[in-house]
Amino acid sequence: MLKTSISAGLTLGLAVVATSVPMAANACGGFFCTTIPINQAAEQIVFRQEAGSVTAMVRIQYTGNAEDFSWVIPVPDSPEISIGSDTTFNDLDFATQPLFNLSTEGNVCPQDDLVLVAAPTDAPQAEVADGGGVVIEEELSLGPFNFQVVSSDNPDDMSLWLAENNYLVTDRGEELIDPYVNAGMKFVAVKLRSGESSGSIQPIILKYASDRPMVPIRLTAIAAEDDMGVLIWVVNDQLGRAIPENYKHVIPNYTRLNWFAGSANAYGSYQTLITDAMDESGGQGFATDFAGSVNSDVTDFLTSPAGIESNLALLDGITNDAEYLTASLNNSTNVNAALARLQIILPLPTGFSTDLYFNSDQLKAVYSPDELQTARVEMGEFLVTRELEPLQNSVALVPEGSYMTRLYTTLSADEMTVDPTFNYNTSMPDQSRTREASIFASCENNVSNWKLTLGEGTGREGELVMDVSGQPLPFFGQPVPEPVNDQPATFERQRTSADAEPEIEFQANLTPLIISADGSVEGGVIEGGVENPVITPVVESSSSSNGFLGAAGPALIALFGALWLRRRTTKDVQLLKRD
Numbered sequence: 001m002l003k004t005s006i007s008a009g010l011t012l013g014l015a016v017v018a019t020s021v022p023m024a025a026n027a028c029g030g031f032f033c034t035t036i037p038i039n040q041a042a043e044q045i046v047f048r049q050e051a052g053s054v055t056a057m058v059r060i061q062y063t064g065n066a067e068d069f070s071w072v073i074p075v076p077d078s079p080e081i082s083i084g085s086d087t088t089f090n091d092l093d094f095a096t097q098p099l100f101n102l103s104t105e106g107n108v109c110p111q112d113d114l115v116l117v118a119a120p121t122d123a124p125q126a127e128v129a130d131g132g133g134v135v136i137e138e139e140l141s142l143g144p145f146n147f148q149v150v151s152s153d154n155p156d157d158m159s160l161w162l163a164e165n166n167y168l169v170t171d172r173g174e175e176l177i178d179p180y181v182n183a184g185m186k187f188v189a190v191k192l193r194s195g196e197s198s199g200s201i202q203p204i205i206l207k208y209a210s211d212r213p214m215v216p217i218r219l220t221a222i223a224a225e226d227d228m229g230v231l232i233w234v235v236n237d238q239l240g241r242a243i244p245e246n247y248k249h250v251i252p253n254y255t256r257l258n259w260f261a262g263s264a265n266a267y268g269s270y271q272t273l274i275t276d277a278m279d280e281s282g283g284q285g286f287a288t289d290f291a292g293s294v295n296s297d298v299t300d301f302l303t304s305p306a307g308i309e310s311n312l313a314l315l316d317g318i319t320n321d322a323e324y325l326t327a328s329l330n331n332s333t334n335v336n337a338a339l340a341r342l343q344i345i346l347p348l349p350t351g352f353s354t355d356l357y358f359n360s361d362q363l364k365a366v367y368s369p370d371e372l373q374t375a376r377v378e379m380g381e382f383l384v385t386r387e388l389e390p391l392q393n394s395v396a397l398v399p400e401g402s403y404m405t406r407l408y409t410t411l412s413a414d415e416m417t418v419d420p421t422f423n424y425n426t427s428m429p430d431q432s433r434t435r436e437a438s439i440f441a442s443c444e445n446n447v448s449n450w451k452l453t454l455g456e457g458t459g460r461e462g463e464l465v466m467d468v469s470g471q472p473l474p475f476f477g478q479p480v481p482e483p484v485n486d487q488p489a490t491f492e493r494q495r496t497s498a499d500a501e502p503e504i505e506f507q508a509n510l511t512p513l514i515i516s517a518d519g520s521v522e523g524g525v526i527e528g529g530v531e532n533p534v535i536t537p538v539v540e541s542s543s544s545s546n547g548f549l550g551a552a553g554p555a556l557i558a559l560f561g562a563l564w565l566r567r568r569t570t571k572d573v574q575l576l577k578r579d
Contacts, residue, residue, distance in 0.1 A: 042229045043220070044089055047213040048397040049236035049424075054210040057084040057397055059203045066198045070167050071190040074180040074219070075149075077208070079188070083143035083386070084203035087303045087333065088394035092233055095301035096290045096406045099434045100266035102259045108450065108472060109443035133157030137186060143386060144200035144337075146193050151186040158187065165189070176219045195344045199336035202386070205393055213242075214421045221416040227275045232286075232407045232422075235398055240426035241291045242405035243496035247420045248285035252277045253491040253508060254458045255465040256484050259437045260474040275410040276489035283415030285493065289406040291431040299400050308333065308388045315383075321372035322363035328379050329357055333387050341382050345375045406433075423498040432457040441473065447517060448472055460491070465510070470517020483513055483521045 044059040062069060134157050138149040152158040155178040167189070180187075192200065213234060220228075234242035243249060256276075258269035278285050311331050318324040325342065332338035342357050346367060356362050363372065398404070407422075436455030441448065450473055452466040466484070474480060487510065494502035511523040 042225075042231075044231045045215075046089070046092065046233045046394075046397050047235065047242075047422075049212065049234065049239060051237075052209060052211070053207060054213055055205060055207040055397060056213065057088075057203050057205045057394060059086065059089050060201050062198055062201055064198055066192045066196055066200075069192050069198060069201070072162065072167060073188040073190070073206075074185045075188055075206075075208075078138055078149050078186065079206040079208050081140070081142055081147065082205040082207075082393050083145075083390045084205045084394040084397075085303075085333075085387075085391040086203060087391060088398070089203065091302045092298075092398070093231075095298045096233070096404070096433055098267060098270055098289050100257065100259060100263050100270065101434060101436050103436070103438045104441060105438065106441040106450075107443060108441045108448035109446055134161040141193055143202055143390070144192055144196040145204070146191050148189045149186055150189060152181060153184075155181040162189070176222065180219075195340075197336070197340040199334070200340055200386075202390055203394070205397075212421065212423050214419055217411065217416045217419055221413040224411070224413045224416060226412045227410040228412065229271070230409050230411060233398075234405045234407070234422060235294065235402050236424060238401075238403050239424040240403065241288075241424065241428045241430070242407065242422050243425045243428065243498070244286045244407070245421045245423050245497065246418060247409075248281045248505065249494040249496040249502060250274075250277050250281050250285040250287050250490055251459055251492040251494070252287060253487055253489055253510070254435065254437070254454055254460065255452075255487055255510065255513065256480065256489055257435075257437075258474075258480050259452065260480070271410075273489055274408060278410055280488060280490045281493050283411060284418060284420070286407040286409045286420070288431045289408050290433040291405045291428075292403070292433075293430075294398055294400055294402045294404050296400070298398065298404065302395055302398060303391065305388055305392045305395060308383075308391060312380075312383060312388065315380075320360065321369070321376045322360040322367075324376050325363060325372065325379060326358055326360045328383060332383070333391075337386065338379075338382065341386075342375065342379060345378045346371060405431075425496060425498055425500070427499065427501065428496070436461075439473065464512045466513045466515070468515045471515065481513075481515055483515060483524060487513070487525050 042061060044061075046057040048055040048057075060071065133154045134150050134152045136148055136150050138147070140147050150158075150161065152161070155174065158177055158181050159174045190204070192198070213232075215230070215232070217230075236242070252270070252273045256273055258266055261269060274287050277287070315324060315327055315331070318327060325346075329335060329338050329342065339354060339357065343354070346357070346363075348354065348356065349366060352366070356366065367375075435457035437458070438453050438455055439450050440453070441450040443449070447470050449467075449469045451464060451468070454460045454463045454465055466481070468481065471481070488508045490506065491508050491510070492504060493506040494504055496502045508525065510525060513524040514522040516522075
């Protein structure tokens with residue numbers, strides 16, 4: 001396993017992830033960039049908590065020119081760094097994304113029966129850098145990246161160094177650097193190695209000493225989209241469900257979900273619902289998408305390194321070097337990255353396109369046997385260090401038998417004023433990824449009637465939420481009846497902490513929404529709510545000589561620049577077939 005140990009002892013918090021995002025034509029790739037900062041559309045991270053340490057895998061979602069990619073991560077100390085796989089993020093999203101199942105019973109009147117549609121289920125010496133006041137603690141190359149770990153006791157010097165090294169620092173950026181420099185933190189500066197393309201970018205894995213994760217998101221405000229999605233998985237050895245400590249825990253009002261749209265489309269409705277609920281909560285909260293043991297329901301969806309290992313064994317059996325190179329491209333899990341690497345190893349002659357690399361006969365005609373032999377060795381190393389080992393590193397973060405919590409929120413720049421921290425609660429119950437609801441339909445006096453009742457996974461099992469007369473069911477993909485939108489998006493807002501029952505700060509006071517055939521509406525929302533429906537401010541922990549957050553909290557890393565401007569597709573691992 002390729003892993004570079006810079007030093008031990010590091011604590012973390014990351015601004016990371018997401019879901020539906022806008023498209024853009026180009027981008028710089030970091031918190032500080034060589035061009036104008038581009039908005040961050042989404043961030044994703046996997047935390048793996050073990051005794052005394054946390055490992056964080058962060059997805060970098062970026063498209064644009066490779067030379068424009070740059071990324072800066074404030075850290076309390078130099079981390080142990082390795083490379084992960086995008087495939088595991090895709091797999092985890094698929095395995096833990098909330099599902100919405102609507103069952104139906106009964107029949108509407110004949111004139112409306114076509115619209116009764118049930119939704120489908122589914123440690124070198126430090127070197128003083130040019131510019132003065134900044135120390136280069138470490139330099140290393142790993143995977144597609146060049147890393148520099150730098151430090152300074154002067155925010156102005158740090159800003160100047162970043163600017164001189166082609167990281168664009170705005171006035172706002174200089175302002176937000178100050179607290180991290182003043183806390184004695186270091187910065188990991190990341191760029192792509194010469195010859196690498198943006199398609200070569202992979203997740204970065206950082207291991208550090210900590211008893212819980214943190215997401216220091218304040219600097220992300222420099223380049224954040226409105227309502228930027230943040231998706232976090234926290235995996236631990238049965239420490240319990242991960243809960244936000246200084247953000248609210250928000251349970252959405254599932255009456256407002258579009259249950260009629262099918263599971264996939266209903267998830268889009270859920271994301272909008274979460275955004276609305278977070279806005280009602282002052283913009284600083286998390287919802288729990290899933291919480292439970294990592295069993296075969298999760299691990300069966302994780303791509304196994306065994307497929308790549310089998311591929312490599314079959315490739316090794318190919319004696320002809322040109323055929324080996326062609327086959328290595330055809331069986332790569334990231335053809336674009338493999339192709340970019342092969343162009344570095346075997347530069348294209350004038351007049352040839354990259355089609356050359358997929359034709360073994362042409363390869364033999366253009367390159368010498370020694371060139372092909374050298375390329376074979378380097379491509380073999382590439383497949384191991386860029387595909388096999390990153391997947392092994394990633395899958396190791398989600399062992400069967402551990403406990404996983406998936407947390408989701410959306411944040412805008414003006415809401416990124418507090419760095420959220422997370423702890424573990426052993427008493428809170430699991431949260432199923434599946435939410436259930438049911439409809440009972442009937443026809444009385446030639447008038448269609450239907451009732452919507454919430455089920456398992458919503459926290460309101462058996463609660464009748466809609467009673468509609470004289471209206472057909474919304475057909476597949478149609479919005480919910482308009483009076484539903486008069487309800488709050490939040491059903492309950494909680495304060496959560498370790499080893500204590502959640503403290504209810506707000507709970508919506510709802511009765512069944514009754515819609516009559518004449519369009520009149522009764523019920524739904526009773527003014528006020530229960531407990532304390534006032535949003536109380538979140539107070540940031542004060543710093544001290546014991547660490548950035550004081551003795552009670554871990555220090556932090558901020559990840560800035562996980563950009564998603566287009567989805568990159570990763571080809572499934574396929575076993576090499578030979579005639």
